[in-house]
Amino acid sequence: MRFVADAMLGKLARWLRIIGYDTEYLPSAGDDELISAAEGGGRLLLTRDGELFRRAVRRGVPAILIKSTAIVEELSEITRTLGLRLSGETRCPLCNELLVEGGDGPDVPARGKVWECPRCRKFYWHGTHWLKINETLEASGLR
């Protein structure tokens, strides 16, 4: 499952990447561009805009109208609706590249799993936000 998110869903886009889903985030794209990106890339359009949602559906582009405003609820709304499972993969929240486990950069903390983005050269590890999201998804039966 791949996604494209509208301008209002930047945080959701980052979290979908963190839980491993290929998510394009186009904050400055207009409605037509978003619909084309979804259509051309075989992506599911995520939007908070009812008008855009209806236009996408009329053009046969799969879309989800996001109603929740809290990030954890947004994520569980999507994962429940689509029956998604966590893949075990994780992507760079900034650029969407698949992260590579390991790495020994100077800023890597000593404990826990570490991932590196091959494109940004940034290191990530599972901090408190990640743990909170993961616990919530686990509680809703996703893992």
Ligand SMILES: [Zn+2]
């Ligand atoms: Zn990156």
